[in-house]
Amino acid sequence: MQKYSTLSLVRNAISHHNGWQKAWRNPDLKSEYDAVVVGGGGHGLATAYYLAKEHGYKNVAVIEAGWLGGGNTGRNTTIVRSNYLFPQSAKFYNFSLNLYENMSQELDFNIMLRQAGLLTLLHSRHDLEVMRRNINAMHMNGIDSDWVTPDEVAHIAPGINMSEDARFPIVGGILQKRGGVARHDGVAWGYARAGDALGVDIIQMCAVTGFDIKNGEVVGVQTAKGHIKTKKVAIAVAGHSSVLAEMAGFRLPVSSMALQACVSEPLKPVFDAAIMSPATGIYISQSDKGELVMGGALDAYPSYAQRGNINTLEHIISGVIELFPCFSRIKLMRQWAGIVDIVHDSSPIIGHTPVKGMYINCGFGTGGFKATPAGGWTLAYTLANDRPHKMNEDFSLKRFETGAFIDEMGAAGIAH
Amino acid sequence: MMTIKCPYCGERSEAEYNFGGPAHLERPSHAAEVSDKEWGNYLFMLDNVKGISPERWCHSHGCGRWFNILRNTETHEILSIYKMGEGVKAARGDKDGA
Helix, strand or coil: CCCCCHHHHHHHHHCCCCCCCCCCCCCCCCCECCEEEECCCHHHHHHHHHHHHHHCCCCEEEECCCCCCCCHHHCCCCEECCCCCCHHHHHHHHHHHHHHHHHHHHHCCCCCCECCCEEEEECCHHHHHHHHHHHHHHHHCCCCCEEECHHHHHHHCCCCCCCCCCCCCCCEEEEECCCEECCHHHHHHHHHHHHHHCCCEEECCCCEEEEEEECCEEEEEEECCEEEECCCEEECCHHHHHHHHHHHCCCECEEEEEEEEEEEEECCCCCCCEEEECCCCEEEEECCCCEEEEEEEEEEEECCCCCCCHHHHHHHHHHHHHHCHHHCCCCEEEEEEEEEEEECCCCCEEEECCCECEEEEECCHHHCHHHHHHHHHHHHHHHHHCCCCCCCHHHCCCHHHHCCCCCHHHHHCCCC | CCEEEECCCEEEEHHHCEEEEECCCCCCCCHHHCCHHHHHHHHHCECCCCCEEEEEEECCCCCCCEEEEEEECCCCCEEEEEECCCCHHHHHCCCCCC
């Protein structure tokens, strides 16, 4: 792998930038792999990287139907944070944030992590009371979270409507200073490049069309580019999890729905932190290019269409204008949607499937980006050891039989 | 954005409706004898079809009544709308369909 550094930048500038190597190879599909990862998004690429790096897998393929990071990895609003309520989630998402903090160094690829804070706005007495409890729970779980007064909110987010007469008056906030944003493509590319250097074959534009299963055990993967012999398969395909599960003969407790986001035209810097407002149902941050990146709730019915409806977009925009009346004349530049995998308790599924040798990472719903490193790390561990790590043992499919849910959405009151 | 023809009120914007889960699920009839796994399957496991899927919808901001829609989840095309109690097979040949 060509090392990226200031020195390499200078050296390549002198040679008119003709000396840069491709970031990863474009290999032909082999007929046999020790492990096959289905899905070339952040989670899949991270899984392959950790399989190679932590578990010594030298013969791994990542099979991607489209192009790297072209699904939800390239469609999310790039926010990273770990301010979850329950101990299992806190441990998992905090591990993820830790990996994010070292990722640029580890992968030798600048993922442009900007930890300018994640501010959650509180709009009512009830919000205050619930968040007092949540902030204590976060401290118990070792997660940084600060109480923020209305004056401090006005300082963090200039232009925000602090009027007491507002429809959703701002009565306070909580701030996770370690939260922030990262370049989502960079995360996928960084893992792809580092994985490729460790021998991972990345096969793009190659859809998986079926699995060979003998006596309840996976023995092969059928793809558009040919057949692969393998005994280990990891699936990380978010909104298409049910489609892959059907090929393997089982069902998942997953609904695929469209989650949309939009960006404005670029502006001069307004604020640094990412801001969430559960009461108005929106979140907003400003990208390094100056665009306002905005998102909100799901389109509330199943969809595989990768486009959002106008009702939800209007809802997002009205929430943004409620909070920031000064943004009312800004033009929207783009709007899009990704298909996310919604699970009843808003917690992920990482672990075994009913098919032996097949493991799955899904159910991250609207919050998969922040979990990318930990999702890949735990899936790789589970595949390599054929048992879950302590960090993901409670996130198994089994909980839909035992009822041991980790009901984050209901408890945390934070949109994800 | 979809317009949906409520069997009782006629054509309205999708904003008036709520999706209410997959249609034609059968609750296990002998609850006491059903294993945890079967209950879990009934309660949580979904076909989550990419393609044509039978769904329950409610005209919640209208007449408030429930009905079924046969809908393509890839294109959002509505193939058929039929009342509760009407079987999905009968509905596929419905003249109001497609």
